[in-house]
Amino acid sequence: GTWHRASAGVPESFASRVRERLKARVPLFAAMVAYDRPLGLPFDAASFGGRRRKNKGRGGGRLWFAARTNSKPGGDGKVHDGDENDDDGVECWTLVSTPEYALEKIEETPMQDPKTGEFIPQSPEYLTAVPGPDLESAFREALTSPDGILGKEGTLDPGTFPDLVHLDAQRWGSAMPCHRNSDGRSETRRTICGVPYDIGRGALAPTRLERSDGNGNDDNGGTGPDDHRCFVADEGIMLFQAGDMMSRYTPGFEGAALSGMDAAERILKKYLERQ
Structure with a gap:
C-alpha cells in the first residue's frame, strides 16, 4: 500500500498542535559504507565543519559527521562474517550529511507530491546512486586531501585507499x-511543498531548556496549553506525542x-485518577 508512518492519520486538531510545536525540521541524509x-585512522568519530563545496578537505559542504561503526560500545572493534571467531577485516563507517546538502537534495527531489501533498518514499536506487556516493566521496576526499582532517602529514594515499565493498543510504526528512528559538523569520528557513525546513545550526550540548520559563510562558510569549509540557496531548482521547x-x-x-x-509521568497520573 501507500501508507507510511509520516502520513499516518491523526485528528487535524491534534496534528495542528504538533505542527505548531515543531515549527520546522532539520533534514539529513546518512550513509553506511x-x-x-581498516582505514587506520587515529579516531573513531569526527565532525566536518565545511559548509562550502569547494572546501573538499572539510567535507565539501556534504559531510557533517562520521563514526566508525566497529567502535560502538559493547563490541570488540571487529566485523565478523558467519564465523564469530573469524575477523574478515571489513571496516564500516556511518556518514551523516550536512543539513545544507540534505535541503539541496530535497529541493531537487521533494518528499511530497507537489499537487496532492502525499508522502513520496525515496527508492533504494536513488539513495545508492546520489546521496550515498556523494557522502562516501566527501569522506574519501576529507581523508586524502592535504587540507583535510588528517593534515598534510597524515593524509591517506588515494592510490592505496581501501576498496568500497558496501554502500547504503537513508533520507531523514x-x-x-530546529532550535526552539528559531522562527519563521529565520534566514535559514525554507518551505518545500508546504513543509517547513530549517538548516540553522546551534549548539547541541549541553542540553538546556530552549522554549519555556517553567511557568507556561515560552520564549515567544506564548501561553498555550502545551507550552509548559515536553509533549503534546489530547487527553480526551488519550493521544500523546x-x-x-x-x-x-x-x-x-x-x-x-x-x-x-x-x-509517561502524565499518562501514569491520568491512569491513577481513573482507578
Missing part, C-alpha cells in the same frame, strides 16, 4: 527539530528522553 580493510520533536529542550537524545519521561 564498508571498506575491505525530519532528522531533528513525545520525543525530541516535541521537547522544549535542545534537540538530541537527552531532550527526547526528557520528553518521554514527562509524557
Whole structure:
C-alpha cells in the first residue's frame, strides 16, 4: 500500500498542535559504507565543519559527521562474517550529511507530491546512486586531501585507499527539530511543498531548556496549553506525542528522553485518577 508512518492519520486538531510545536525540521541524509580493510585512522568519530563545496578537505559542504561503526560500545572493534571467531577485516563507517546538502537534495527531489501533498518514499536506487556516493566521496576526499582532517602529514594515499565493498543510504526528512528559538523569520528557513525546513545550526550540548520559563510562558510569549509540557496531548482521547520533536529542550537524545519521561509521568497520573 501507500501508507507510511509520516502520513499516518491523526485528528487535524491534534496534528495542528504538533505542527505548531515543531515549527520546522532539520533534514539529513546518512550513509553506511564498508571498506575491505581498516582505514587506520587515529579516531573513531569526527565532525566536518565545511559548509562550502569547494572546501573538499572539510567535507565539501556534504559531510557533517562520521563514526566508525566497529567502535560502538559493547563490541570488540571487529566485523565478523558467519564465523564469530573469524575477523574478515571489513571496516564500516556511518556518514551523516550536512543539513545544507540534505535541503539541496530535497529541493531537487521533494518528499511530497507537489499537487496532492502525499508522502513520496525515496527508492533504494536513488539513495545508492546520489546521496550515498556523494557522502562516501566527501569522506574519501576529507581523508586524502592535504587540507583535510588528517593534515598534510597524515593524509591517506588515494592510490592505496581501501576498496568500497558496501554502500547504503537513508533520507531523514525530519532528522531533528530546529532550535526552539528559531522562527519563521529565520534566514535559514525554507518551505518545500508546504513543509517547513530549517538548516540553522546551534549548539547541541549541553542540553538546556530552549522554549519555556517553567511557568507556561515560552520564549515567544506564548501561553498555550502545551507550552509548559515536553509533549503534546489530547487527553480526551488519550493521544500523546513525545520525543525530541516535541521537547522544549535542545534537540538530541537527552531532550527526547526528557520528553518521554514527562509524557509517561502524565499518562501514569491520568491512569491513577481513573482507578
